[in-house]
Amino acid sequence: MTAFRGNAAPLSSSGFRRTMVALATDPASLWALITVETSGFGYLPDRRPKILFERHVFHRRTGGKYGSTHADISAPAPGGYLGDADEYTRLERALALDRQAALDSTSWGLGQVMGFHAASLGYPGTEAMVTGFLEDEDAQLEAVQRFIGAHAALRQALRRQDWTRVAFFYNGASYAQHGYHRKLEHYHDLYAIKGTPDIAVRTAQAWLTYLGYAPRGVDGILGPATGAAVVAFQKAQGLPVTADLDDASLERLRLAAAAAAGRSGA
Structure with a gap:
C-alpha cells in the first residue's frame, strides 16, 4: 500500500443495497450507523481512510513493552487522540515499532472496524483488509456487514432498532459514556422522517x-x-x-x- 492512499471511490448504490439486504435492515438504520461512526464518510480529503489509533489496544497487543518509552501511543487506558489526519502521525510511529500490532490497533474506514478483527471476518489478514479499504467505500461497508453478520445479537438488535444493544455490541461497554445509543436513535429518526442521503x-x-x-x-x-x-x-x-x-x-x-x-x- 502507498501511504494508505488508493482510489478512494465513494459508496455506490449497489454496495449500500447489498449490505442492507444482507443484514435485513432498513436504509435509515444503516445510514445512522455510518453517520455516527464517521460522520457519514469513510475518507479524509487526501483520500486516506478515516482512522482512529487505539493506544490501549497497541499496549495490550505488544505486551506493554513500549509503555515507558512511548506512553502517548502505548498505554493501558484509551486516549491521546489527535483526530482526522493527525491520527496517521500516531499510527506511523506505532508502525515503526510493530507494524502488525499497529495495524491491528487501528479502527478503519466507514464503519471504524478494528484491524484485529480482520482474520475473524474472513480476510487473509489486516493488510489485506486495509488494502481493500483504500479502494472504495463499498469494501469498507462490506466489512461492517461481515462484522454485524458475525454477531447474532448485534444483527438482531439492528433489525429491531434497539439502539442501546446496538451501541453495546458495536461500540463496547463504554457506549453510554459517549452517548452512542442516543446518537444512533437520533440519526435513525432523522433519516426516517427527512429521508436518507442521496x-x-x-x-x-x-x-x-x-x-x-x-x-x-x-x-x-x-x-x-x-x-x-x-x-x-x-x-x-x-x-x-x-x-x-x-x-x-x-x-x-x-x-x-x-x-x-x-x-x-x-
Missing part, C-alpha cells in the same frame, strides 16, 4: 472534496455549501454556472477526480 449527491461531494472545493461535508444533501462548491468548480472548468449537479458537471467532476487520483499516485 448517494449521487454524496459522490459529487466526495469528488469536490478531493479536488479542494469544500462542500463542508459528504452528507448526500445538496445544501448551500455544496451549491457554492459546485459553482466554484463550474467556473474553474468553464461550464455554465447553474449550482446544479447536471450531467455535464458530474461527468467533468468524475474525470477531474480521477485525474487527480492519478497525479497523487493513488
